[in-house]
Amino acid sequence: xxxxxxxxxHGSYLMPAFEHATVADAMHPGILSCQADASLxxxxxxxxxxxxxxxxxxxxxxxxxxxxxxxxxxxxxxxxRAGVVRGRDDCAxxxxxxxxxxxxxxLPLRQAGELMLTHHASHLVVVAPDSQRPLGIxxxxxxxxxxxWGEA
Numbered sequence: 001x002x003x004x005x006x007x008x009x010h011g012s013y014l015m016p017a018f019e020h021a022t023v024a025d026a027m028h029p030g031i032l033s034c035q036a037d038a039s040l041x042x043x044x045x046x047x048x049x050x051x052x053x054x055x056x057x058x059x060x061x062x063x064x065x066x067x068x069x070x071x072x073x074x075x076x077x078x079x080x081r082a083g084v085v086r087g088r089d090d091c092a093x094x095x096x097x098x099x100x101x102x103x104x105x106x107l108p109l110r111q112a113g114e115l116m117l118t119h120h121a122s123h124l125v126v127v128a129p130d131s132q133r134p135l136g137i138x139x140x141x142x143x144x145x146x147x148x149w150g151e152a
Contacts, residue, residue: 030133
């Protein structure tokens with residue numbers, strides 16, 4: 001049986017063109033998180049069970065009445081590095097290698113991509129502009145989806 005060719009897709013009415021898209025158009029709402037003392041195994045299980053490429057390490061602040069903030073991001077590559085190179089004794093707080101870069105949902109997607117490139121980050125935390133409360137995650141794969149399927 002011959003292989004099936006991938007059918008080209010010429011845009012979607014659900015996705016704007018990359019040049020007109022904002023972070024809100026591409027982000028994944030919600031945020032999968034753990035505490036800084038979570039084990040490597042716990043983080044790996046969260047990623048695998050939810051089919052995600054990052055987990056946010058959360059902490060609470062004393063200034064804002066105990067509000068939760070994103071302290072760090074653990075990417076799938078951080079997890080792999082820890083499992084292969086450093087061993088399984090690390091906790092989430094020591095695994096979080098990516099810088100936490102937060103953006104507003106209204107930021108143009110091109111600017112979000114430029115931030116990712118500048119900071120060598122594959123994930124951005126999307127926060128509410130007024131409260132800085134985490135709303136979701138924007139990944140480099142999300143940008144790829146808009147480049148691939150956004151209206152031409």
